[in-house]
Amino acid sequence: MNKDTSRRVAVTGLGIITSIGDSVPAFREGLFSGKCGIEPISLFDTTGFSCHSAGQIKNIDPEGFFSPREIKRNSRCDLLGLIAADEALSDSGLDIAKYTKEKIGVVLGGGAGGMLSWEKYRRALWLKKTRPRPSLLLPTAPCTLTDFVASRYKLTGLRATICTACSSSATSIGYGFDLIRSGDQDIVVTGGSESLSELTFSGFHSLRLMDPEYCRPFDRHRRGLSLGEGAAILILEDYERAEDRNATIYAEVLGYATNSDAVHITSPDAEGMSRVMIQALKNANVNVDQVDYINAHGTATRINDQMETRAIKKVFNGECAGDLTISSTKSMVGHCLGAAGAIEGVATVLALHEQVVPPTIHLEVPDPDCDLDYVPDYSRKKEINFAMSNSFAFGGNNTSVVFARSKV
Amino acid sequence: MIEIAVTGIGVISPLGIGRGAFWEGCRKAKTGIKKITSFDTTSLRSNIAGWIDDFNPRQFMPPKSYRRMGRVSMMAVASSVEALQDSGLDLDNIDKEKVAVIMGTSYGNSSHIEDFYVSLLEDGPRGAHPFLFPETVPNAPASHIAMFHGITGPNNTFCQNELSAENAIMYARNLLSQNLVDVVLVGGADELSAMQYTCYDAVGALNKVRAEEGETIRPEPGSGLILGEGAGILVMERIDVARKRDAKIYGVLKSGVIRGGITDIGHYEIEGEQMARAVFLAIEDAGMDPGEIDQIDISANFTGELDKMEYNQLRQIFRGRNNNLEVTPLKYLMGDFGGAGIIRAAAILLSIYNKLPLPTVNIEALRSEAENFPVWNISPTGKTDTALMTSTTFGGGTSSLIFTKQ
Numbered sequence: 001m002n003k004d005t006s007r008r009v010a011v012t013g014l015g016i017i018t019s020i021g022d023s024v025p026a027f028r029e030g031l032f033s034g035k036c037g038i039e040p041i042s043l044f045d046t047t048g049f050s051c052h053s054a055g056q057i058k059n060i061d062p063e064g065f066f067s068p069r070e071i072k073r074n075s076r077c078d079l080l081g082l083i084a085a086d087e088a089l090s091d092s093g094l095d096i097a098k099y100t101k102e103k104i105g106v107v108l109g110g111g112a113g114g115m116l117s118w119e120k121y122r123r124a125l126w127l128k129k130t131r132p133r134p135s136l137l138l139p140t141a142p143c144t145l146t147d148f149v150a151s152r153y154k155l156t157g158l159r160a161t162i163c164t165a166c167s168s169s170a171t172s173i174g175y176g177f178d179l180i181r182s183g184d185q186d187i188v189v190t191g192g193s194e195s196l197s198e199l200t201f202s203g204f205h206s207l208r209l210m211d212p213e214y215c216r217p218f219d220r221h222r223r224g225l226s227l228g229e230g231a232a233i234l235i236l237e238d239y240e241r242a243e244d245r246n247a248t249i250y251a252e253v254l255g256y257a258t259n260s261d262a263v264h265i266t267s268p269d270a271e272g273m274s275r276v277m278i279q280a281l282k283n284a285n286v287n288v289d290q291v292d293y294i295n296a297h298g299t300a301t302r303i304n305d306q307m308e309t310r311a312i313k314k315v316f317n318g319e320c321a322g323d324l325t326i327s328s329t330k331s332m333v334g335h336c337l338g339a340a341g342a343i344e345g346v347a348t349v350l351a352l353h354e355q356v357v358p359p360t361i362h363l364e365v366p367d368p369d370c371d372l373d374y375v376p377d378y379s380r381k382k383e384i385n386f387a388m389s390n391s392f393a394f395g396g397n398n399t400s401v402v403f404a405r406s407k408v
Numbered sequence: 409m410i411e412i413a414v415t416g417i418g419v420i421s422p423l424g425i426g427r428g429a430f431w432e433g434c435r436k437a438k439t440g441i442k443k444i445t446s447f448d449t450t451s452l453r454s455n456i457a458g459w460i461d462d463f464n465p466r467q468f469m470p471p472k473s474y475r476r477m478g479r480v481s482m483m484a485v486a487s488s489v490e491a492l493q494d495s496g497l498d499l500d501n502i503d504k505e506k507v508a509v510i511m512g513t514s515y516g517n518s519s520h521i522e523d524f525y526v527s528l529l530e531d532g533p534r535g536a537h538p539f540l541f542p543e544t545v546p547n548a549p550a551s552h553i554a555m556f557h558g559i560t561g562p563n564n565t566f567c568q569n570e571l572s573a574e575n576a577i578m579y580a581r582n583l584l585s586q587n588l589v590d591v592v593l594v595g596g597a598d599e600l601s602a603m604q605y606t607c608y609d610a611v612g613a614l615n616k617v618r619a620e621e622g623e624t625i626r627p628e629p630g631s632g633l634i635l636g637e638g639a640g641i642l643v644m645e646r647i648d649v650a651r652k653r654d655a656k657i658y659g660v661l662k663s664g665v666i667r668g669g670i671t672d673i674g675h676y677e678i679e680g681e682q683m684a685r686a687v688f689l690a691i692e693d694a695g696m697d698p699g700e701i702d703q704i705d706i707s708a709n710f711t712g713e714l715d716k717m718e719y720n721q722l723r724q725i726f727r728g729r730n731n732n733l734e735v736t737p738l739k740y741l742m743g744d745f746g747g748a749g750i751i752r753a754a755a756i757l758l759s760i761y762n763k764l765p766l767p768t769v770n771i772e773a774l775r776s777e778a779e780n781f782p783v784w785n786i787s788p789t790g791k792t793d794t795a796l797m798t799s800t801t802f803g804g805g806t807s808s809l810i811f812t813k814q
Contacts, residue, residue, distance in 0.1 A: 118607070164547040165545040202533055
């Protein structure tokens with residue numbers, strides 16, 4: 001299966017909010033101009049940490065967009081996700097009322113979800129000051145955004161939330177692709193959302209994986225990742241249907257793969273990374289020499305960037321690796337964990353749509369162990385027909401998604 | 409869609425540890441719901457749950473292997489050991505890249521989230537314990553299964569409240585029907601944690617029963633949610649592959665549907681329109697009609713909303729059965745959790761394979777106005793060839809699966 005007879009999958013709507021842009025046009029501008037969104041954190045107190053910065057979204061201004069009840073009851077993560085979902089659905093031009101709602105699914109990737117709200121509650125209990133508001137606990141489950149998006153737009157199709165840490169929302173794009181190809185669904189809302197939280201911030205801090213200033217992927221002096229927050233939604237749609245309604249087709253999803261390193265819970269492994277890329281290309285029916293651009297996982301931890309480079313070289317046999325352009329969106333927005341795969345999915349789709357490779361910023365001193373073309377500082381015009389987005393997570397959960405330029 | 413065979417079962421549950429003890433517990437309609445003594449509940453309105461007090465990971469793996477695992481990971485790996493052994497598969501002789509691990513869990517190792525955060529509050533940023541954090545990701549149990557057995561194929565984890573395991577089953581079917589893998593270890597696992605329990609208690613979702621230790625608890629339907637914990641793994645293969653290797657086949661997943669009901673946060677689909685739709689589609693996809701369903705396994709969990717909705721819809725769907733509509737609300741015995749769907753599926757498959765019916769209650773017992781506590785009917789004989797498993801979660805998701813004998 002998975003070839004010949006099954007349906008093709010188009011990306012027909014995008015929505016995004018990150019520290020470098022709170023809409024697709026603003027993000028596009030930030031992405032291609034190499035804007036840095038990593039700045040001092042104001043969301044919570046970072047006293048005592050060795051790092052004080054992250055890709056925090058400064059102006060979420062949900063007033064007017066949400067009802068007061070929604071603002072009170074939703075977590076920051078869910079608010080971000082709803083903003084992105086609304087943009088993506090309106091961008092797609094779909095008149096949802098016209099469609100069979102049970103053929104529209106919602107498959108999102110989750111991260112720490114409403115942890116920030118739970119932390120407020122837990123901290124208040126610990127301080128034994130006031131009795132905290134129990135509704136802070138309602139959005140604790142990682143799947144509340146999925147339910148919110150479905151309920152808000154009355155979508156009754158398949159509903160699933162994937163939680164594989166940093167690869168969650170990349171896999172959500174993959175599952176959405178499967179569901180459309182098999183005919184189970186006609187349209188799937190995919191992507192994910194993540195807000196900064198003390199849990200993840202102190203977690204990565206405790207593992208000594210954070211750069212005290214800002215992350216510098218593939219740089220010789222990189223010292224770790226920067227966290228970020230944001231949400232991105234991609235509307236996937238049966239290609240034929242999208243063509244029939246003259247929708248803007250940003251790109252085509254060709255396939256994906258997930259796998260497990262089965263080696264270590266936190267330490268990445270080049271072998272697992274290369275296998276997932278090979279399998280994704282195989283599932284997508286794309287040859288290695290056809291790939292023009294890779295949106296790397298590129299976290300800027302010492303080991304990830306080294307392993308990912310090694311894995312890419314292994315897949316692309318040294319030779320074609322010379323023509324490959326690779327970049328890390330995390331250099332601008334930080335590592336957005338559960339939303340990272342979706343944000344980088346949007347970046348990859350925009351690269352294909354605009355035929356521009358986004359840069360890796362803060363790459364000043366090349367690392368001899370990372371000797372590929374990471375497109376430092378400035379974006380680059382290039383013919384991009386096939387692109388791949390990598391996401392590698394804690395637990396050794398790897399996902400690669402392959403996209404193609406839509407044929408104009 | 410192709411038929412999926414289940415060729416191995418592993419269960420760690422409040423009804424019994426290991427599939428043998430679990431099945432015995434099922435057949436006796438034994439309750440696993442009891443007073444919680446694993447954490448302090450004195451300040452809470454409730455103190456009961458379906459929980460496991462005699463799980464020893466050492467029975468399944470050497471201590472070195474579980475040194476860094478949270479409770480959910482330990483239970484998940486333990487049930488994977490049992491399920492793989494049961495399946496007769498020799499992992500050393502198959503391509504481990506063609507084996508997938510797909511899990512469903514509500515929150516993963518949530519006690520680690522609490523422990524880690526409290527260590528941050530008490531000891532400051534430099535005191536937060538680094539070993540606790542990696543176990544807080546919900547995919548930790550699936551990753552531990554992969555690491556323990558060296559399984560390098562697709563690995564995925566679903567968190568959809570009480571529909572998590574059902575989501576995992578549907579994704580497993582998706583992988584198998586595309587021929588992307590040969591074998592899937594599909595599972596569900598959750599723990600009863602102070603973190604989750606106090607959250608549910610605070611929002612007023614729980615059954616407000618306070619019991620004494622050793623007291624037999626007989627909650628009334630509609631009186632509020634009772635949480636549970638446990639883990640289960642099913643080994644799934646395409647039926648042709650399973651037959652070719654002469655595997656023991658417990659039963660077959662014939663069809664499956666997931667739909668989303670529209671509702672408010674923290675609530676179940678009130679009318680059950682999508683629940684009924686999923687049941688209809690699953691029965692239709694299996695090429696059957698409601699009259700051909702021998703056993704009905706439902707997700708009722710003592711909440712007024714869900715139990716009443718299932719009552720209303722099932723009375724309508726199976727109206728031909730008049731007052732003889734027997735159903736199996738297994739959560740009445742083991743409590744509710746995100747991975748419960750796997751254990752319910754395991755009960756169905758053991759029933760089909762052993763040709764012994766699941767324990768049932770008359771559906772009238774689900775009505776919150778029912779005055780009597782559910783009376784379990786344990787039948788020595790009965791039709792067991794086909795079963796419907798319907799599941800609905802708060803938040804709106806709903807699924808129906810049809811299992812049959814091979």
